[in-house]
Amino acid sequence: MSDDGGKRERILAAALDVFSTQGFSNTTVQEIAERAKVGKGTFYTYFPTKEDVLIHLLDDGLTHMGQYMEGKIRTLKGSVAKLRAILREQLQYFHDHQPLCRLITREVWGHHDQSSSFAQRIRSSYIKMLQEVIDKGIREGELRTLDSETVATALYGMVSVVALYTTDLSSDKALEHIEMTLQELFFSGITQPHTLMGEA
Amino acid sequence: MSDDGGKRERILAAALDVFSTQGFSNTTVQEIAERAKVGKGTFYTYFPTKEDVLIHLLDDGLTHMGQYMEGKIRTLKGSVAKLRAILREQLQYFHDHQPLCRLITREVWGHHDQSSSFAQRIRSSYIKMLQEVIDKGIREGELRTLDSETVATALYGMVSVVALYTTDLSSDKALEHIEMTLQELFFSGITQPHTLMGEA
């Protein structure tokens, strides 16, 4: 294990904190260094530029999230079961990693150089995974025939925006309540099913 | 009529363009002025600061969107009909005003001074409107009993993220297709209803 006092990790953590609250551009390297308890020069022994930290944060965050989700659903059978798990775990993950969620939402678009490739990454990689699960479910008859890319994107948007707006989730009770609502909405829709029997 | 050549409008339009593609902080007043075909100094005769333009853009945009949506659903009867219209029109609106959508998504969070109050605005104002429609539908038995705030937020997230990700929507055919998918998803859910006996 790289025993450099964990400076690199401290810098990444500090950057995530301030980026997610102040935004990338409003954050100075000085602030990151101070919060990481390292000298400003030290910052540059670990990362070539400020933007590079953002890249790493997004890259690592997305990768980690992907692996986390992957692990959660690998053993599950059936698309419905998988999607239920995805919805639950993604909500949980974003709730537990709100800063990352904010970072993705705010910084993933509108960056020129390299980071714009992450708009690709998130689509190509994460959403594509959702899409595959959905496609499989459709093929196997568990799910209705809908445009899988749109559904995957909608699922992601639903969960991330809810996780973002719900900052004041202090009790896990509330999180469970929200999760149940989203599950019902996503799988069964909001419409009251026609209770057929009254029509006899 | 204020016949100043529409300079103020030109500046706002130019700012929306560049803010939405490059981000607020990566945009210089110079760029805005050039794109608006005015001198840099002129910018400051219309707006006191660069941030003030962002405020106006968000404020006006949100207000306009609210009124637009309001107008579209006022005459409709029934919560389902209203929500169908909301979904359709919001998707259309965000598609027609992608820059505004991007701006809201990116800049509405993480601004300190005044603009943070817009995080309030969008929640309190727009989402609250959705919430009320949903609540009414629940009370009147058209919709299932779900947490209305969560559903409202989810609907907003679904539509805005889909509108954002789907940049390459050139044909309106595609937009209609996407809309139909979201309608189905939102109202009926993704699960294949159990056709219990017809399989014999």
Add this chain to the structure above:
Amino acid sequence: MSDDGGKRERILAAALDVFSTQGFSNTTVQEIAERAKVGKGTFYTYFPTKEDVLIHLLDDGLTHMGQYMEGKIRTLKGSVAKLRAILREQLQYFHDHQPLCRLITREVWGHHDQSSSFAQRIRSSYIKMLQEVIDKGIREGELRTLDSETVATALYGMVSVVALYTTDLSSDKALEHIEMTLQELFFSGITQPHTLMGEA
């Protein structure tokens, strides 16, 4: 008389006001125009540049002061009488025209282009006048033989600094008291004369 509504005079008066309180560089043409109740453009129909107003202010002020003083002492006979009048009237004049006094003190040095020539003007013109009076007094035996340029400069410095520091001179009583003090000081010095024998 140039009946342009006295705009030119209003501009000069306004400029004197703000220059003397805020300094030349901290004053905007806008402020001058507003205080003069004219449009900003009008300013430039009367004066080619902002600095030109300063020049005129100093030029006119110095000229006017010179003529005023000239008039006060022309008919007086004897250098002592003339210097007494000069001291009294200059104190009075600076008290009545504090803004001008402040302007001279602050802006007469350290201007490049033309206005630096006014450092010359004030020396060559005004102080030289004092010097001549003093020289004459020395020649005629009324005054002691001292370096007249230094004495003239000292007199000017004495009066102007006292007038400047004594902003709170609201009562003319106080002004008379101060004048008397300066008269005594300048003409008789501060030393208690040795009353060597009269005490017998």
Add this chain to the structure above:
Amino acid sequence: MSDDGGKRERILAAALDVFSTQGFSNTTVQEIAERAKVGKGTFYTYFPTKEDVLIHLLDDGLTHMGQYMEGKIRTLKGSVAKLRAILREQLQYFHDHQPLCRLITREVWGHHDQSSSFAQRIRSSYIKMLQEVIDKGIREGELRTLDSETVATALYGMVSVVALYTTDLSSDKALEHIEMTLQELFFSGITQPHTLMGEA
């Protein structure tokens, strides 16, 4: 010892130079930095704003001058002796520190924020010291009974304006000559005493 190459001192010295010749407002930070042989950014690592340098210059200058003068007269006995020393040393000091003298004269008035408090400083602190010496002299009968505040201010004005106007003092001979003139003027006045006896 703070061996930073004396950058801070170099900046202060450079600023004094240019402020005193061009005036505070006509001086750019760029000019100061260039003359101090440091980068423009370095200026801001030592001082938060351009005005802050002016404050420091005036504050330090006034303090130093006060201590210098204090040291020169502490051991002297008698008010006349002290005032003679003050006049001599102040003239010398201003002659040796003409830039500071110009700065005080030009910038001490007409600054709003903090620096205006220096108008207080110089009056309250320095002139008050003069005043006390004079008061003592009056009480002890060495000096004539005159308004001490006015006399103190007049002395200061006399010396500073003479020091300021006499830029071309290259030879120390001239300075001594000027000093003698001021001493005579201040202590004995300009009037030729009536030599009564010759009239016999």
Add this chain to the structure above:
DNA sequence: AATGAATGAGACTTCATTCAT
């Protein structure tokens, strides 16, 4: 390796001046 002083490119903003109305 770690640091922070030094730096200059570049951003925002002001304001003297012009000019079409």
Add this chain to the structure above:
DNA sequence: CATGAATGAAGTCTCATTCAT
């Protein structure tokens, strides 16, 4: 004439990055 909208040069200040210690 009078006006104020328009303008860009220029100034203050920030901050990512470098580099000597």
